[in-house]
Amino acid sequence: MTGTDRDILISRVIDGEASPEDWSALKALAEREPSVWRDLAGLQQDHAELSGAMTEVVAIADGVDAPVELVGGIADRGRSLRMWGGWAAAAALALAWIVRGPGAAEPLVSPASGQHAGLGPFGLSQNSGTDDYFNAYLRAGQQDGRVLGEVGEPVLVQTIPHEDGGYEVRYVRQVMERRVVPQLFGVGVGYDEQGQTKPVLVPVKSSSGRM
């Protein structure tokens, strides 16, 4: 019997996997080498100690649940955003057509285009950060009546753990704007010459209604 065979025999006994044949072989071995009992006792004790330590690992594991609400919530929110994102794109298209009209020559005027010598857009310095520009946009928009303000708290979309620690948090900030337009249009589905569907503008009948 090799050393490994002996170890396997002992290991089976420790694990409660020994067959009657294994027990017979162990007893026969022990008659020739009584030290096998001492060996068994030592390895059995080690196993018990390690198993005791593993109960602590199990206790930790039992305290960690699957974050189905968190991840599911983010996924649902992502799906929702994607769904409404499509409508938002269509609405933006409609708004552009209403404001500019087909064939309009002059570009849309943006506050960001009003640059001064040595300054960036909005009169901010070149070193200004994203937040500065965003706040300046809000201020400028509120001054000219275009922006009513930021709405609600940022909406959490996704959190991504970073390898170096911390998390990247992705969120949506919503700004309510207003604009006076002569006519309201909705977006419907039409067909082009090839019979392919395309978005078409459909006038909203009641000019006093809210969209």
Added chain:
Amino acid sequence: MVRLVGLEDRAAYEGASGAAHVLAAIRGERDAQRQVWEDHRRWVAAVLMAHKPRQTDLEDLLQDVAMQFVRRIHELRDPTALRPWLRTVAMNAAHASGRTLARRKRDGLERRPAATSGGLGASGAAPGSPDAKPDLLTGRREEARRLMELSERLPDGYREPLLLRCLQGLSYRLIGEMMGIPDTTVETRIARGRRMLRELAEKETSSGAPATPRRAGQIENKSAGGKEAAHTPAQEPRTHDGSAEQSP
């Protein structure tokens, strides 16, 4: 509260999370995902213990794996491959943690390991402080701590089946299924792992100094003609240094 794991839990490992349950989890049913995770999280923790760096907190790592489980379970094509897939997710998380620690060490940003982590992980809080997690091995015999630490010195491929077997609910067959090796190889590695651990402990006790781990190729060659021959530990992914990563 510490729950003892015994043979009565075997059913939890062997029978739970049948294919229908796993399929429901793959489809995104939250209750099924919750249940499948609960059925498997213990052995996932044991896999993490076998592969994570000592300084990494087990609970943090397990939460990371739980997050990835929920996020990526829909990628699983074969429900019967759940265990190997989940093991790979866990191993990748442990290796990523190893790489992060190595990078921090290189950049001089290494956090000091908690003095009483006992191998389970660093809490990051000073022992005795209000924020400190209870020392998970406090009150246990010093021998258990010593053996757990000594088991870190076992060659690659030996510690994991040894720790998994200590959960007692896991059969050789299931461990082999997870690790992608025959159950006879699992049995051999567990037996040899126990022997090596005992020798390490005796060597340390007799010398009074930490025993030098023997490399896989230096294992006492008692296995001539044994079952291990066709499955050497060298075939196992490297551990602790994060130098190898598998794709689920």
